[in-house]
Amino acid sequence: MTSLDGFSKVQLEDGVLRVTIATAENGTSLDGEGLVQGARALEAVGDRIGSVLLVGEGPNFCAGGNVRAFASAPVRSECVAEVAGVFHDFVRALDAVTVPVIAGVHGWAAGAGMSLVCLTDVAIGGPGTKLRPAYPSIGYTPDGGMSWTLPRIVGDARAREILITDTVLSGDEAVRLGILSRLVGDDVVQDEALRLARTLAAGPTSSYSGIKTLVRDSRSRTLAEQLDAEAESIAAAADSPVGREGVDAFIEKRRADFASVK
Known part of the structure; x- marks a missing residue:
C-alpha cells in the first residue's frame, strides 16, 4: 500500500x-x-x-x-x-x-x-x-x-x-x-x-453509485417519486458497460469482470 x-x-x-x-x-x-x-x-x-x-x-x-x-x-x-x-x-x-x-x-x-x-x-x-x-x-x-x-x-x-x-x-x-x-x-x-x-x-462501481444515490435521495421523496427514480436508474444501468457485462456474464454462466469495463 x-x-x-x-x-x-x-x-x-x-x-x-x-x-x-x-x-x-x-x-x-x-x-x-x-x-x-x-x-x-x-x-x-x-x-x-x-x-x-x-x-x-x-x-x-x-x-x-x-x-x-x-x-x-x-x-x-x-x-x-x-x-x-x-x-x-x-x-x-x-x-x-x-x-x-x-x-x-x-x-x-x-x-x-x-x-x-x-x-x-x-x-x-x-x-x-x-x-x-x-x-x-x-x-x-x-x-x-x-x-x-x-x-x-x-x-x-x-x-x-x-x-x-x-x-x-x-x-x-x-x-x-x-x-x-x-x-x-x-x-x-x-x-x-x-x-x-x-x-x-473491484465490483460494479456504477451500480454502487446508483444504489447510494437512490438511498440518499429517498430521504426527500414520496414512494411514487422513488419508483420513478428507480425505473430511470435501472434502465440506465441496463445499457451501461457494467450492466451489459453483468447480464452477459450471467447468461454465459461466467464470473462478471467488472474491472474490465470501468
Missing part, C-alpha cells in the same frame, strides 16, 4: 483509498492531519478509487476529539470551532463519495469516532468494539453529523436516548441497532474491512 504524494495518512492501493482518522498519539483521538489529507485525497483521486476504508491506528478506531487540547486552548470556543470545521470538511467530502465507504472499527469508537461509523456504508466491528456518543460527558453537543445520521439509523426516540444518556453500546448491540454491520474476531477487524474494501473496489 503506497502513500499518495505529500499524504502520509492516506494510501491508495487496489482501488482502495485508506484514510487513517486516528493514531496512537494523543490517545487515538481524532487526527486533524488525517482528516485534512483525507478530504483533499477524496477530491483529488475521483474516479481512481473503487472504495474508501476508514481505519484507526492504535488500540482504538477513534476515541473522539483531543479533550486535552480543548482544555489547554486560550479560547476554547475558537479551538473547538476550528476542529469541527476541519472535521466537517472531511464529513462533507465523505458524504459526497459515490463509492462504498467501509470502516474497520476496533476498540472504542467514541464521539467523533462514532460519528464517522454512522456515516459509513459498511462498518465491521468485533466482540470488543464499543461505541459511545461521549459528548454529554464533557458537556458538549454532537458534531460530525451524529445528530443527523443516528436518528436515521435507529429512529428519533432511540437516538435521543443514546445521545442524552451517553449510552455505551457493545458490538452486539450496535449490530442489532444497525450502526455496525457485523462482527468478526477482534484480531481480524481491520483485515476483514480491508478485504471487503478490495472486493467492492
Whole structure:
C-alpha cells in the first residue's frame, strides 16, 4: 500500500483509498492531519478509487476529539470551532463519495469516532468494539453529523436516548441497532474491512453509485417519486458497460469482470 504524494495518512492501493482518522498519539483521538489529507485525497483521486476504508491506528478506531487540547486552548470556543470545521470538511467530502465507504472499527469508537461509523456504508466491528456518543460527558453537543445520521439509523426516540444518556453500546448491540454491520474476531477487524474494501473496489462501481444515490435521495421523496427514480436508474444501468457485462456474464454462466469495463 503506497502513500499518495505529500499524504502520509492516506494510501491508495487496489482501488482502495485508506484514510487513517486516528493514531496512537494523543490517545487515538481524532487526527486533524488525517482528516485534512483525507478530504483533499477524496477530491483529488475521483474516479481512481473503487472504495474508501476508514481505519484507526492504535488500540482504538477513534476515541473522539483531543479533550486535552480543548482544555489547554486560550479560547476554547475558537479551538473547538476550528476542529469541527476541519472535521466537517472531511464529513462533507465523505458524504459526497459515490463509492462504498467501509470502516474497520476496533476498540472504542467514541464521539467523533462514532460519528464517522454512522456515516459509513459498511462498518465491521468485533466482540470488543464499543461505541459511545461521549459528548454529554464533557458537556458538549454532537458534531460530525451524529445528530443527523443516528436518528436515521435507529429512529428519533432511540437516538435521543443514546445521545442524552451517553449510552455505551457493545458490538452486539450496535449490530442489532444497525450502526455496525457485523462482527468478526477482534484480531481480524481491520483485515476483514480491508478485504471487503478490495472486493467492492473491484465490483460494479456504477451500480454502487446508483444504489447510494437512490438511498440518499429517498430521504426527500414520496414512494411514487422513488419508483420513478428507480425505473430511470435501472434502465440506465441496463445499457451501461457494467450492466451489459453483468447480464452477459450471467447468461454465459461466467464470473462478471467488472474491472474490465470501468
